[in-house]
Amino acid sequence: DIQMTQSPSSLSSSVGDRVTVTCRASQGISISVAWYQQKPGKAPKLLVYAAYRLESGVPSRFSGDGSGTDFTLTISSLQPEDFGTYYCQQYYSTPLTFGGGTKVV
Amino acid sequence: EVQLVESGGGLVQPGGSLRLSCSASGFTFNNYAIHWVRQAPGKGLEYVSGISSHGRNTYYAYFAKGRFTISRDNSKNSLYLQMSSLRAEDTAVYYCVKDRMVSAISHLDYWGQGTPVTVSS
Numbered sequence: 001d002i003q004m005t006q007s008p009s010s011l012s013s014s015v016g017d018r019v020t021v022t023c024r025a026s027q028g029i030s031i032s033v034a035w036y037q038q039k040p041g042k043a044p045k046l047l048v049y050a051a052y053r054l055e056s057g058v059p060s061r062f063s064g065d066g067s068g069t070d071f072t073l074t075i076s077s078l079q080p081e082d083f084g085t086y087y088c089q090q091y092y093s094t095p096l097t098f099g100g101g102t103k104v105v
Numbered sequence: 106e107v108q109l110v111e112s113g114g115g116l117v118q119p120g121g122s123l124r125l126s127c128s129a130s131g132f133t134f135n136n137y138a139i140h141w142v143r144q145a146p147g148k149g150l151e152y153v154s155g156i157s158s159h160g161r162n163t164y165y166a167y168f169a170k171g172r173f174t175i176s177r178d179n180s181k182n183s184l185y186l187q188m189s190s191l192r193a194e195d196t197a198v199y200y201c202v203k204d205r206m207v208s209a210i211s212h213l214d215y216w217g218q219g220t221p222v223t224v225s226s
Contacts, residue, residue: 001167034212036150043200043216044150055214087150091211094155094164096140101149 002026002090006099013104019075021102023088028068032092035064035073038101039084047086048073078104107131107215109201114220121191125220127184127201132215135159135179138204140213141186143197143222153199154186158208168194191224198222 003026013019023033031051036044046055048064051071061076075082088099113125127139140155154175155164163175174187184201198219205214 032211036213038150043218044213045216046205046212046214049205049212085149089150089212094210095166096152096155096164096210096213098142098150098152 001095002029002093002097004088004090004097004099006088006102008102009100010103010105013078015078015080017078019078019082019104021073021086021088023066023071023073023099025069025071025090025092029090029092031067032090033064033066033071034089034091036087036089037082037084038087044087107203109203109215109217111199111201111217111220114199114222116223116225117191118226119192119224121224122187122189123191123222125186125188125199125201125222127217129182129184129201129203132203134182136207138206138208138210139177139184140164140202140204141175141184142200142202142213142216143195144200144219145194145197148197151197155204155210156184157210164210188222191222193224196222196224 005024033051035048038044052064065072085101085103108130110128141153156175172190176185200219201217202213203215
C-alpha cells in the first residue's frame with residue numbers, strides 16, 4: 001500500500017497568514033492526489049484533485065502543487081472559515097490511502 | 106442533489122458482526138465506484154473498502170481483509186459493508202463516499218453524514 005506522510009500534524013496560524021501543508025507519498029504517484037477539508041462533526045469536503053485542480057466553488061486562495069512524491073496545499077491568506085483539519089489522499093493505486101491530517105488552529 | 110445516507114451502525118460486542126448500509130440518490134449509481142471510509146474518535150480518516158461500479162472489483166485496507174465484505178445492489182442504489190470479528194479498534198464513524206470518475210477509482214466528491222459503530226462489551 002502507498003503511504004502518505006503529511007506534515008505538520010498541527011499548525012498555529014492567524015487570519016491573513018499564508019499556510020502550506022505538505023504530503024509525501026512512499027512511491028511516485030504522478031498527480032493522483034486530492035485534498036480535503038474537515039470541520040468538527042462534519043464530513044470532509046473535497047478541495048483539490050489531480051494535485052492542482054480546484055474543485056468547483058472552492059475559493060481561489062486555495063491551491064495545490066506537486067507531482068511524483070511531494071505535494072503541497074497552500075492557503076494564500078487564511079480566513080476564519082479555513083480553520084479545520086486538512087487531509088491528502090492518493091488514488092494512484094488501491095487501496096486508497098490518506099495522510100494523517102493537519103489541524104490548522 | 107446527490108445524497109448518501111448510511112444506516113446500520115450501533116453498539117456491538119467484541120467478536121460480533123454488523124452490517125452497514127448506504128442508500129444513494131441523485132446520481133446514476135451504477136456508473137460510480139463507492140467506498141467506505143472511517144474515522145475513529147479524535148483520529149484521522151482511514152480508508153476501509155471500495156467496490157467498482159459494476160461490483161466485480163473490490164478493494165480493502167489491510168485491516169479489513171478477511172473480516173469485512175463490501176457489496177452493492179445497483180437495482181436498489183445501495184451499498185453494504187458486512188463486518189465480522191469486530192474489535193475495539195473498529196470503533197469509528199463510517200462514511201459512505203462516492204467516487205468522482207465514471208467507471209474508475211479516483212478522488213471522492215460526495216460523503217454521507219456517517220454512521221457510528223461502537224465495539225465494546
